[in-house]
Structure formats: C-alpha cells, structure tokens
Amino acid sequence: MxxxxxxxxxxxxxxxxxxxxxxxxxxxxxxxxxxxxxxxxxxxxxxxxxxxxxxxxxxxxxxxxxxxxxxxxxxxxxxxxxxxxxxxxxxxxxxxxxxxxxxxxxxxxxxxxxxxxxxxxxxxxxxxxxxxxxxxxxxxxxxxxxxxxxxxxxxxxxxxxxxxxxxxxxxxxxxxxxxxxxxxxxxxxxxxxxxxxxxxxxxxxxxxxxxxxxxxxxxxxxxxxxxxxxxxxxxxxxxxxxxxxxxxLGHSLSSRLKDALCTPGHRLLQDSQDIPVTAIPLRAERVLLFDDALVLLKGPNIHSFDLRLVWVHPVQDRCMLRVVTPEDEFSLCVRDPQDLVVWQWKVSQAVCQALRGKKDFPVLGAGPAPSEPPACRSAAYTFRTKGHLCRATYEGEWYSGRPHGKGTLKWPDGRNHVGNFRWGLEHGFGIYLVPKAIEDKFDCYKCHWQEGTMQGYGICEYSSEEVYRGYFQAGLRHGFGVLDSAPQAPQPFRYTGHWAKDQRSGYGIQEDGNSGERYIGMWQADQRNGSGVVVTQAGICYQSTFQADKMVGPGVLLSEDDSLYEGTFTKDLTPEGKGKITFPNGFTLEGWFGSGTGRGLNTQGVLDTAALPPDPSSTCKRQLGVDAFPVESRWPGVYGPFRVFMVAGCPGELQEALLGFHVQRSRVPRRAQDYLRCERSCLEDEAGRMEDALEELLCHREPAALQRYLQKALNSTWHPLGKLLRTLMLTFQATYGGFGANKHLQGMAQGEVKQHARELWAAYRGLLRVALQRKGQALEEEPEDAETRDLQVHRLMLPLVLPSFYSELFTLYLLLHEPEDALYSQGIASLSLFPDSKLLEFLDVHKHLWPLKDLRLTSNQRSSLVRDRCFLSATECLQKIITTVDPREKLEVLEKTYGEIEATVSRVLGREHKLPMDDLLPLLIYVVSRARIQHLGAEIHLIRDMMDPVHTGGLYDFLLTALESCYEHIQKGGMRLRRLPGHWDLRDLS
Missing domain, CATH: 1.20.900.10 (Dbl homology (DH) domain)
Structure with missing residues (x-):
C-alpha cells in the first residue's frame, strides 16, 4: 500500500x-x-x-x-x-x-x-x-x-x-x-x-x-x-x-435517548441499575454517571448536569449525597452505606477528571488517595430558569454551584457584565454593557455592585455620549455625582451635585456650555427648585427662589459695577414690579419698575441723593448665597460615603466602592469589547494598603510627625483623605472656577474652604479611632470641643488643604478687591518715581534713622547706592509674602520684614533699638512701596479671613493691622499725588 x-x-x-x-x-x-x-x-x-x-x-x-x-x-x-x-x-x-x-x-x-x-x-x-x-x-x-x-x-x-x-x-x-x-x-x-x-x-x-x-x-x-x-x-x-x-446502555434505551446519550464523547461510569440510587425530589427513574455529565432519566425527559459544575456533599448520618448544580439541588439516596461510598467515590473522581479536561491516567481515581474536587472552579454555563440571568451565559469562577469570583455574563440581546460575583449575584466592581437600538451604541456602567444591583461609586458612559461619575443606590444614580453632556450636544452642560432616585435633587451646580451661565442652588426632580444663585458670563449675579425651574418672588440682582437691585425681575434680568436700586455712588431709587414702550425702563419712585459717598470697599462686599446655603449642609453627598466608610471600620475591600476610583474618559467611538476594559487607578490590594495606612497613622501622632503624615495622605491618590480632598476640589472648581468666577461668591467660597478643612480633620479623627479600635484601644483624648477642634483645624489641616483651593479662592479675592487694589497700584506707581531719600523725606522718616551715615562716599556715590540698597533686605523679605499660600507663613514673612527693618535701624544707630509705631509705620510704608507687591489688598484680606484665630489680638494681628494701614496710606497717597500739578512740592505732600 x-x-x-x-x-x-x-x-x-x-x-x-x-x-x-x-x-x-x-x-x-x-x-x-x-x-x-x-x-x-x-x-x-x-x-x-x-x-x-x-x-x-x-x-x-x-x-x-x-x-x-x-x-x-x-x-x-x-x-x-x-x-x-x-x-x-x-x-x-x-x-x-x-x-x-x-x-x-x-x-x-x-x-x-x-x-x-x-x-x-x-x-x-x-x-x-x-x-x-x-x-x-x-x-x-x-x-x-x-x-x-x-x-x-x-x-x-x-x-x-x-x-x-x-x-x-x-x-x-x-x-x-x-x-x-x-x-x-x-x-x-x-x-x-x-x-x-x-x-x-x-x-x-x-x-x-x-x-x-x-x-x-x-x-x-x-x-x-x-x-x-x-x-x-x-x-x-x-x-x-x-x-x-x-x-x-444503548440497547436499554429508546432510540431518542440512545442518540442523545450514547455519543462518542460519552463514557458510562456507573448505572443505577447496577448499584441502585434514587434522586430526591426529582424522583428520576434512572441515574447515569458519564465521564462528563450526571444524567437523570424521568420518562422521556433527560436532566443532564455538566460534571464541571456538580458539587457533591455527603449528608451526615444519612445514606444520602447532596448534589448542587447551578440551577438545581437534589439528593442521591441509597440503602446500603457501601453503595453510597461507591457513588460518592465515582462521582468525585469523574468531577476531577472533567475539570482537568482529560481522562485520568493510569485509571480513574488511581493513586495513594482519591482526589477531592475543588470547591472553587472555572467553567461556562447558560442559565435556563427565569430571572435576570435567564438565557445568560456565565463564564468564570464558581463556588458551590454559584458564580463566585471573577467572571463574564453574556445575554443573547447583547448585554454583557464583566466583573466580580458573590453567591450568584454581581457583587464588587463590574462593567455592565447595554446595547442600544443605534448600531454600535452602548450604555457602559463601570460601577460597584452589591447583591445584583449597582451600589456605590461608578462611572456610566451613555450611548448619547453623556458621562456620569458618582454614586449609585439600588441601580439608580443617588448621592453625589457629576453629569457631563455630550461634547457636541445642542445645549452642552455639566451638573455637579446631588441626586435622588436617578434625578437631580438637593444642592448642585449646573453650568451651561453655550451661555456660560452657572446655577448654584437647590434642585428637585431634575428641576431648579428652592433658593438659587445664578452667575452669568457678563458678570451679573442674582439670587432668587425657583419653583419648577422658574423664578418666583423677589430676589437680589448685582451688576458688574456693583449696582444692587432688590425686588422682582424678569428672566432676562429686567426689574419689574416693586423694588429698590442702590447705585455704586450711594444713591438709591425705590419704587415701581416696568418696561417702557421702547427701549429703557419706566420707573415711578423716589430717588435719594442725600446719602454720603460710600467707602470704595463697601459696595464690593455684598455677598450672595451665604445665608441661603449653610456651609454645613452643602455637600452631604460627598462627606456621607466617607463617614459610612469609617463607621464600617474602613474595610479595604470596600474602599473603592465608597471612595471612588478614576478612569480615563475617551470620546473616541469604540467597539463593544473596548467598553469592557477598565484601567482603574486602584488596582493593587486595597485591603492591604488600608491596613498599612492605619498602621502608619498610629506611628505619626506627634504634631510634627502628624503634619508630615497628613501632607502625605492628602497628596495620595488612593488614601481616603486624599480621595476626599480631590472630590472636594472638584466641587469647588465647579462652583467658583472658570468663567463663572464672581466676586459676590467670595463669602461662600472662603466659608466652604474652612468647612472642608473641618471635615477632613474629622475624617482623620475617624481613621485614628478605627486604627485604635483594631488594636483594642480607645481614643485617649476626650471628645474635642468646638474651640479645640477649630484650633487644630487652623493649625494643622487648613494650611495643608488651602493650596488645593487657593487658585480659585484667590481669584475671587482679586475680583472682590479690584477697585481698592487699583488705587493701591496707582499709589505704588506714583511713589516709585521718588528717589529713596526724597521718599523717606516725604514719609516723614526721621533722618537719624536713614541708613546713610554708614556710607563714607561722595554725595553722588551715596545717592546712587541709596537708590539701590536702602532697606533692601526688608524689601526682599516682604516680597516673599506672595511665594506661599499658608496664612501663617505669610504672617511669619511679615514678622521677619519687621525684624529686618529694626535690624537696619539698630545698625544705623549703633545700638539695639525698638521702633515705636510712629517710627515703624513710615518705614513700613517705604518698604511696602518699594516691594511693589501686586494685589496686596487681596492678600491682606485672605490672610485676615484664613489666619488662625489664636493670633487675634496678638503680634501677628498687630503686624497685619500695620500692613493694612500702609496699604490705605499708599491708596490715599496715590490719590493726592494725582491731584498735584506737574512739578511736585514735597512740603505740600507732607
């Protein structure tokens, strides 16, 4: 052949x-x-x-x-x-x-x-x-x-x-x-x-x-x-x-059963006709054990169970085996205990053989001891019974007949779920993909699940290209969350706030992408409802009451030039009805307002011009939202999950579900399988890292060590404190950042920063309590009173937190104090034209304090050096005030500046000298004018608002008050210098 x-x-x-x-x-x-x-x-x-x-x-x-x-x-x-x-x-x-x-x-x-x-x-x-x-x-x-x-x-x-x-x-x-x-x-x-x-x-x-x-x-x-x-x-x-x-076996079966069972892939291992066994409660007429399936025959019906998904447990003190499969549980009963041993041994070995995917060699069950089937397995199975798993194919890890571990569910209609399961239900992190009628469009949920429903933090990328990042409860958006519209939507928007049962409800901020208008306030059932503040891109800011998305009742309207209207007005911000206008110059107009037949405004009222011109700083201090939205109740949806996390004992496995994760968002259209991938920032062992964080916390309780620990924790992307801080930064930027920044929200912003510092301090205390409880200890200190807590917050937490909010916060201070800083800048510009000696003379600085007698030079040489070096060390020191954001460090810079001035004067006098206020203030004005610090008014007010209350009435308070006096003197000096003729007479200026 x-x-x-x-x-x-x-x-x-x-x-x-x-x-x-x-x-x-x-x-x-x-x-x-x-x-x-x-x-x-x-x-x-x-x-x-x-x-x-x-x-x-x-x-x-x-x-x-x-x-x-x-x-x-x-x-x-x-x-x-x-x-x-x-x-x-x-x-x-x-x-x-x-x-x-x-x-x-x-x-x-x-x-x-x-x-x-x-x-x-x-x-x-x-x-x-x-x-x-x-x-x-x-x-x-x-x-x-x-x-x-x-x-x-x-x-x-x-x-x-x-x-x-x-x-x-x-x-x-x-x-x-x-x-x-x-x-x-x-x-x-x-x-x-x-x-x-x-x-x-x-x-x-x-x-x-x-x-x-x-x-x-x-x-x-x-x-x-x-x-x-x-x-x-x-x-x-x-x-x-x-x-x-x-x-x-084929000779004892009907033709249909024979064709189904006697196939080349099947091998019969045991027949209940040889060793009798009864299946309860199914009451099968015959039980057949093949090398890949356990088969029950009941009349013409075949009940076949894949051996890879069969778990067998002997029932104590009974001749019975409990059989567990993905959808059925039944018992195999025998009369003779020896028969039970045979069935249990053969089924167990057959299961092991099926899991290995090949026949045992040398023979089934050979070896020093019978092998026991593992409780945890991996296999694929298609569900038949009713329920949300009906017709779904699960492929992944199993335990005792239930999906348990990592796996994938696929439905015939195109739905997919990839993630973790526990006892047959989605539990833990998972990605759920829901196809839409539009070709290649999906809703993709990257979320944490609890017993089959979305629960905890998640990210949903909708087929409309909207993206939601936030919390879910019972499968619905609930708690804090951020919703972004599609980039190309006709009316793009971003909502940052609270949700209830899949609807915007509670405190939240929505920004219109087209008009730049920003709404800050209360929501109910996806509509603006309750107190609200609206900021327009044109700089107009108003506060009113909303009902079903419409303004109702009177409100407050502030224009860019600080004109204030109190009363009722239309949706296009035109005064209508009874109201009162207060102009920037202090005049008031009170009466009835309405639209004219043409352009303009019809008014019937009283114009009061008898009021004194207001202080330049008074009109810019009008703040909105502070009373309408108590700072303690603005962000419960952000603080709440962290409190729950601490009350639960900081379980590492739930850290991601409660505190959130981060994934990169892609606007590029993707295929279905691309949605099922999720690169999260929390991929390591969360439980182990949480344990390490709590251990480290106990080792850093001394003030200096605690400050280093808090700094590290707040900068970490996975630490609970760091995650909380980043979420708060997101809400702060949504409220006060970008084109919607408005000076009339400065009061809300600075109060919010302080509240965030208090909440972060409370979160630290909660973590400390959990760490001590795990060691069987109690928190040693007595519960903090409000005064002690505020001191700790300002001393430890606020300086660490403030840099995260500083950019948006300082911008609001700049806008708020812009008129004052403009006068200050004019004064600096005018004073910079003076030579040093002339400026010292103009400021009435006693000549014996001038640092000129140290220089043994000609007048011309001396004049040149004085211009460049007079009180230079103090000037350079004061300029460092803008290099830090910590109010305490700014005050320390001010203290060092005072020390440099006194050191220079003491060197000039040749002896130690303490400057009285009458001598200090002119010298400090000189140093401030030469330092040329921009936006000094905003700096001073931010320091005043954010400094530790313990310094009130102390040295730092005194120095800050002196700096404020210098700032005011320079403002007034600039105004006086502008009114002089072209040739200045210093005696007139004095």
Missing part, C-alpha cells in the same frame, strides 16, 4: 508460541527462565516492533482504508459522524505505526553500533511520554468507534466481505476467533494487536531490567517505562470496559 513501509527484510515475521505459561522469541537461543543478555532482549524488542508494525500495516490496508472507501449508503443517518471517527482512527493508527518504525530504526542502530548510542536513545525508553500520547490517541479513537457502533453499521449486509478481509490477519493475531458477528471480528482485529503488543512490551522490559546492573544509568529509565506501559495496559482495559458499558 503506498505510504506504508514494509517490514524490515532482515527479519522473518512469525507469531510467538506459548510454552507452559511463557513464550520463546524466534532466533533466541536462551532457555526460558535463564538470564537473557541485554542484546538478546533488544533483538527480541526489534522483532516485536517489526511484528506490530506489520500488523498495523495490514489492518490499515485491509480494514480501515477500505472502510473509508466503502459505498456511502451504509453511513446514513449518522454517516458523517461515523466517517469522521474512522478517519481519526486511521490517522491514529498511522501515527502509531510511524512511531513503531522510529523505534525499529533506533533498535537497529543500537544493535549495529552498540557503543555509539545508549538505551535512552530508544523512543520507548527515552521518549516514553510521547509514546504514551500516541497510544492514548489510538485508544480514544478506537473506543469512540466502539461506542458509536461504527463497526456494526458498516458490517450490515457485507459479513463475508469483511471476514475475507480479516482472515489474512489471522497469522498475526493469535487467539483471534472469527466466529460471531462481523463487527466483533472488526473490533478484535483493531484492538488485539495493541493489547498483545503492550503485554509483550512489559515482559521484555522486565527481562531487560534484570539484565542491567543495579546502578546502570538506564536502570531508572527502564523501571519508569515498565510502570508507564503497565499503566497503559490498565488504562486500555478500563477504556474498553467503559466503551462496552456505554455501547450496552
């Missing part, structure tokens, strides 16, 4: 003869029972391999290949399946013969050149694992044909033909009987050569072992091969027994 090598010509094929329980190989001159030398054993192995190769060649030529070329009619109705099985059997047989030929060549080479190769070069010894795999494939192919009754199908009506094909093999197949059915003859012809070959392999290898010295290098190889081929022989017998049992 082309493609099949003929036996080696030097060897005559003959069949071994049995002799008194032993056998003699042709060509051997050693008596049976004698010591066979190694070369004789190898020669016998050679003849054995040649005999087996010839048998395989004849089987392939006379049986398998003719079967594949037979008339296709006998193959119906399952002809395609049978044909594929025979093709696989032929391929396996050819591989087995190819392996045998390789063994022949290696034996020949060793016999002809014994010194060049060792025994390890023989495939049956050195490549035993590869030999094993080829044999296993042949056994699997043969038994599959046996189960599918392929030989019975092809033998129909052609008995004599196939008998004629098998008779030439008789001389190679000792003991083969040709009596009986043709299918039995075919089966024996395909199996018996392998069985005999394995038996003779073992005998020859045993004799080879006996011929080798005790410490021969190949001794271990031979012993391992003996064990392997012995196991292979046992496996062959087990595979044949299971195939025969499966084939016999």
């Amino acid at each position: 082309p493609g099949l090598a003929a036996p080696h010509p030097a060897v005559t094929l003959s069949q071994p003869r049995e002799l008194r329980g032993g056998w003699v190989l042709p060509g051997s001159h050693c008596a049976l029972g004698g010591a066979m030398c190694s070369r004789e054993v190898e020669a016998a192995l050679l003849r054995l391999e040649e005999t087996f190769s010839a048998s395989l060649a004849h089987v392939n030529t006379r049986i398998l290949q003719p079967l594949l070329l037979a008339d296709p009619e006998p193959w119906e109705p399952r002809g395609r399946e049978h044909l594929q099985l025979l093709q696989q059997l032929l391929r396996s047989s050819q591989q087995l013969r190819q392996l045998t030929e390789q063994s022949l060549q290696s034996l020949l080479k060793r016999l002809h050149q014994p010194r060049t190769t060792g025994l390890e070069a023989l495939p049956l010894l050195g490549s035993a694992d590869g030999v094993l795999q080829v044999h296993l494939e042949y056994i699997e192919s043969y038994t599959s044909c046996l189960v599918a009754q392929v030989f019975q199908q092809v033998a129909k009506g052609k008995r004599e033909h196939w008998l004629a094909q098998c008779r030439p093999l008789q001389k190679y197949l000792a003991g083969m009987s040709f009596e009986g059915s043709v299918d039995a003859v075919l089966g024996q012809a395909l199996c018996q050569p392998l069985a005999q070959h394995l038996q003779q392999y073992i005998l020859l290898l045993l004799r080879l072992r006996d011929t080798l010295r005790k410490h021969h290098p190949a001794q271990e190889l031979v012993i391992n091969a003996i064990t392997l081929y012995g196991n292979l022989q046992s496996f062959l017998q087990q595979a044949l027994d299971q195939a025969v049992a499966t084939q016999a």
Whole structure:
C-alpha cells in the first residue's frame, strides 16, 4: 500500500508460541527462565516492533482504508459522524505505526553500533511520554468507534466481505476467533494487536531490567517505562470496559435517548441499575454517571448536569449525597452505606477528571488517595430558569454551584457584565454593557455592585455620549455625582451635585456650555427648585427662589459695577414690579419698575441723593448665597460615603466602592469589547494598603510627625483623605472656577474652604479611632470641643488643604478687591518715581534713622547706592509674602520684614533699638512701596479671613493691622499725588 513501509527484510515475521505459561522469541537461543543478555532482549524488542508494525500495516490496508472507501449508503443517518471517527482512527493508527518504525530504526542502530548510542536513545525508553500520547490517541479513537457502533453499521449486509478481509490477519493475531458477528471480528482485529503488543512490551522490559546492573544509568529509565506501559495496559482495559458499558446502555434505551446519550464523547461510569440510587425530589427513574455529565432519566425527559459544575456533599448520618448544580439541588439516596461510598467515590473522581479536561491516567481515581474536587472552579454555563440571568451565559469562577469570583455574563440581546460575583449575584466592581437600538451604541456602567444591583461609586458612559461619575443606590444614580453632556450636544452642560432616585435633587451646580451661565442652588426632580444663585458670563449675579425651574418672588440682582437691585425681575434680568436700586455712588431709587414702550425702563419712585459717598470697599462686599446655603449642609453627598466608610471600620475591600476610583474618559467611538476594559487607578490590594495606612497613622501622632503624615495622605491618590480632598476640589472648581468666577461668591467660597478643612480633620479623627479600635484601644483624648477642634483645624489641616483651593479662592479675592487694589497700584506707581531719600523725606522718616551715615562716599556715590540698597533686605523679605499660600507663613514673612527693618535701624544707630509705631509705620510704608507687591489688598484680606484665630489680638494681628494701614496710606497717597500739578512740592505732600 503506498505510504506504508514494509517490514524490515532482515527479519522473518512469525507469531510467538506459548510454552507452559511463557513464550520463546524466534532466533533466541536462551532457555526460558535463564538470564537473557541485554542484546538478546533488544533483538527480541526489534522483532516485536517489526511484528506490530506489520500488523498495523495490514489492518490499515485491509480494514480501515477500505472502510473509508466503502459505498456511502451504509453511513446514513449518522454517516458523517461515523466517517469522521474512522478517519481519526486511521490517522491514529498511522501515527502509531510511524512511531513503531522510529523505534525499529533506533533498535537497529543500537544493535549495529552498540557503543555509539545508549538505551535512552530508544523512543520507548527515552521518549516514553510521547509514546504514551500516541497510544492514548489510538485508544480514544478506537473506543469512540466502539461506542458509536461504527463497526456494526458498516458490517450490515457485507459479513463475508469483511471476514475475507480479516482472515489474512489471522497469522498475526493469535487467539483471534472469527466466529460471531462481523463487527466483533472488526473490533478484535483493531484492538488485539495493541493489547498483545503492550503485554509483550512489559515482559521484555522486565527481562531487560534484570539484565542491567543495579546502578546502570538506564536502570531508572527502564523501571519508569515498565510502570508507564503497565499503566497503559490498565488504562486500555478500563477504556474498553467503559466503551462496552456505554455501547450496552444503548440497547436499554429508546432510540431518542440512545442518540442523545450514547455519543462518542460519552463514557458510562456507573448505572443505577447496577448499584441502585434514587434522586430526591426529582424522583428520576434512572441515574447515569458519564465521564462528563450526571444524567437523570424521568420518562422521556433527560436532566443532564455538566460534571464541571456538580458539587457533591455527603449528608451526615444519612445514606444520602447532596448534589448542587447551578440551577438545581437534589439528593442521591441509597440503602446500603457501601453503595453510597461507591457513588460518592465515582462521582468525585469523574468531577476531577472533567475539570482537568482529560481522562485520568493510569485509571480513574488511581493513586495513594482519591482526589477531592475543588470547591472553587472555572467553567461556562447558560442559565435556563427565569430571572435576570435567564438565557445568560456565565463564564468564570464558581463556588458551590454559584458564580463566585471573577467572571463574564453574556445575554443573547447583547448585554454583557464583566466583573466580580458573590453567591450568584454581581457583587464588587463590574462593567455592565447595554446595547442600544443605534448600531454600535452602548450604555457602559463601570460601577460597584452589591447583591445584583449597582451600589456605590461608578462611572456610566451613555450611548448619547453623556458621562456620569458618582454614586449609585439600588441601580439608580443617588448621592453625589457629576453629569457631563455630550461634547457636541445642542445645549452642552455639566451638573455637579446631588441626586435622588436617578434625578437631580438637593444642592448642585449646573453650568451651561453655550451661555456660560452657572446655577448654584437647590434642585428637585431634575428641576431648579428652592433658593438659587445664578452667575452669568457678563458678570451679573442674582439670587432668587425657583419653583419648577422658574423664578418666583423677589430676589437680589448685582451688576458688574456693583449696582444692587432688590425686588422682582424678569428672566432676562429686567426689574419689574416693586423694588429698590442702590447705585455704586450711594444713591438709591425705590419704587415701581416696568418696561417702557421702547427701549429703557419706566420707573415711578423716589430717588435719594442725600446719602454720603460710600467707602470704595463697601459696595464690593455684598455677598450672595451665604445665608441661603449653610456651609454645613452643602455637600452631604460627598462627606456621607466617607463617614459610612469609617463607621464600617474602613474595610479595604470596600474602599473603592465608597471612595471612588478614576478612569480615563475617551470620546473616541469604540467597539463593544473596548467598553469592557477598565484601567482603574486602584488596582493593587486595597485591603492591604488600608491596613498599612492605619498602621502608619498610629506611628505619626506627634504634631510634627502628624503634619508630615497628613501632607502625605492628602497628596495620595488612593488614601481616603486624599480621595476626599480631590472630590472636594472638584466641587469647588465647579462652583467658583472658570468663567463663572464672581466676586459676590467670595463669602461662600472662603466659608466652604474652612468647612472642608473641618471635615477632613474629622475624617482623620475617624481613621485614628478605627486604627485604635483594631488594636483594642480607645481614643485617649476626650471628645474635642468646638474651640479645640477649630484650633487644630487652623493649625494643622487648613494650611495643608488651602493650596488645593487657593487658585480659585484667590481669584475671587482679586475680583472682590479690584477697585481698592487699583488705587493701591496707582499709589505704588506714583511713589516709585521718588528717589529713596526724597521718599523717606516725604514719609516723614526721621533722618537719624536713614541708613546713610554708614556710607563714607561722595554725595553722588551715596545717592546712587541709596537708590539701590536702602532697606533692601526688608524689601526682599516682604516680597516673599506672595511665594506661599499658608496664612501663617505669610504672617511669619511679615514678622521677619519687621525684624529686618529694626535690624537696619539698630545698625544705623549703633545700638539695639525698638521702633515705636510712629517710627515703624513710615518705614513700613517705604518698604511696602518699594516691594511693589501686586494685589496686596487681596492678600491682606485672605490672610485676615484664613489666619488662625489664636493670633487675634496678638503680634501677628498687630503686624497685619500695620500692613493694612500702609496699604490705605499708599491708596490715599496715590490719590493726592494725582491731584498735584506737574512739578511736585514735597512740603505740600507732607
């Protein structure tokens, strides 16, 4: 036959003869029972391999290949399946013969050149694992044909033909009987050569072992091969027994059940007709254990359970096994305890085999002790019962019949859920994808789940390209959250605030992307409802009451020039009805307002011009929202999850759910599978990191160490304090940053920063309490009173928190104090034109305090140096006030500036000198004017508002008051200098 090598010509094929329980190989001159030398054993192995190769060649030529070329009619109705099985059997047989030929060549080479190769070069010894795999494939192919009754199908009506094909093999197949059915003859012809070959392999290898010295290098190889081929022989017998049992099962079943159960992939391991067992409460008539499924038969119905998802637990003190599957639980009951042991052992071993995905070798359950199926497994399953998992396919980790661990759910309608599960429900972080009617559009929820519903922090990317970042409860947006509209939406917006049952409700801020208008206030059912402040991009700011998204009742309207209107006005901000206008110059107009027939405003009222011109700083101090929105109640949705986290004992596994995570948002359209990826910032072990943070907290309780710890925690992206700070920064920027920044919100902003510092301090105290409780300790200090807490907040927390809000906060101070700073800048510009000596004279600084007598130079030289160096150290020191944001550090800069002034004066006088206020103020005005600090008014007011209350009435308060006096003097000096003619007379200025 082309493609099949003929036996080696030097060897005559003959069949071994049995002799008194032993056998003699042709060509051997050693008596049976004698010591066979190694070369004789190898020669016998050679003849054995040649005999087996010839048998395989004849089987392939006379049986398998003719079967594949037979008339296709006998193959119906399952002809395609049978044909594929025979093709696989032929391929396996050819591989087995190819392996045998390789063994022949290696034996020949060793016999002809014994010194060049060792025994390890023989495939049956050195490549035993590869030999094993080829044999296993042949056994699997043969038994599959046996189960599918392929030989019975092809033998129909052609008995004599196939008998004629098998008779030439008789001389190679000792003991083969040709009596009986043709299918039995075919089966024996395909199996018996392998069985005999394995038996003779073992005998020859045993004799080879006996011929080798005790410490021969190949001794271990031979012993391992003996064990392997012995196991292979046992496996062959087990595979044949299971195939025969499966084939016999078909005769006891109806045609429909037979087609469903007696398939090539199934092997029957146990039948309840052999060892009785009853399934309760299903009351199955028959229980069948296959190598991949547990099957219950009840009438015409088949209940099949994938063994990978079957958990078996013995019931204590009862002859019963509790069986748990993804959708069913039942019990297997027996009468005899021994029968229970058999069923439990066989089911357990079959489950282990199914989980490994391959048959046990050497035999099912072999080993020193039966293996126990793991409680945690990985498998795929499609749910059938009703509920939200109906028809969904779950692939992932399981525990005791329930999805438990990481996994993926896929529904037929395109929905997907990838994430963590607990006891069959979505629990932990997960990504839920919901397809929409529009092609390739999805709602993607990246969220934390609790018992099947979204609960905790999450991110939702809607198919409309809107994005929500915030908290969920019972599957709905609830708590604090941020909603961004699609970038290309007709009316783009961003809402930052509170939600209730999927609707904006509570305190929140919404900014209109087109008009730049910003609403700050209360919401209900997705509409503005309650007190609210609106800031326009034109600088107009108004406060009113809203109901169902419309203004109702009177309000307050502030214009860019600080004109104030109190009364009712229209939605386009036109006064209408009763009201009062207060102009920046102090005049008031009170009466009735209405729209005229043309442009302008009709008014009937009283204009009061008797009021005194207001202080420049008075009109800019009008603040909105402070009373309408108490600072303690603005952001409960932000503080709340952190309080819950601390009350729960700071569980690390819930840190991400309660405190949030961060992912990068992409506006690029993506495919469905791209949505199911989420790179979160919290990918490490949260529980372990939380433990480390609490341990570190206990080690840093001293003031200096505590400040370093708080600094590190607030800068961390995963620490609870750092996460809370970042969320508060987000709300602060949404309220006071960008184009919507308005000076009339400065009061709200500075109060909010202080409140955030208090909340962060409370959060630290809560973490400390949890850390101590874990150590079995209580918080040593007594509960803090309000005064003590405020001191700690201003001393420790506020300086660390303020930099995060400083940019937006200082911008509001700049806008608020812009008129005052403009006058101050004019004064600085005017005073900068004076030489130093003239300016000192103008400020009435006593000449004995001038730092001129130290310089022994000519007048011109002295004048030049004075211009550049007079009180230079104090000036440079004061300029550092803008290099820090901490109010205490700014005050320390001011204190050092005062010290530098006194040090310079003491050097001039040649003795220690303390400056009285009358002498200090002119010198400080000089230093301030030369320092040229921009926006000094905003700096002074921010320091005053944010400084530690403990400094009130102390040195720092005194120095800040002195700086305020200098600021006012420079303002007034600038105004006076502007009124002078072109040539200044310093005596007039004094």
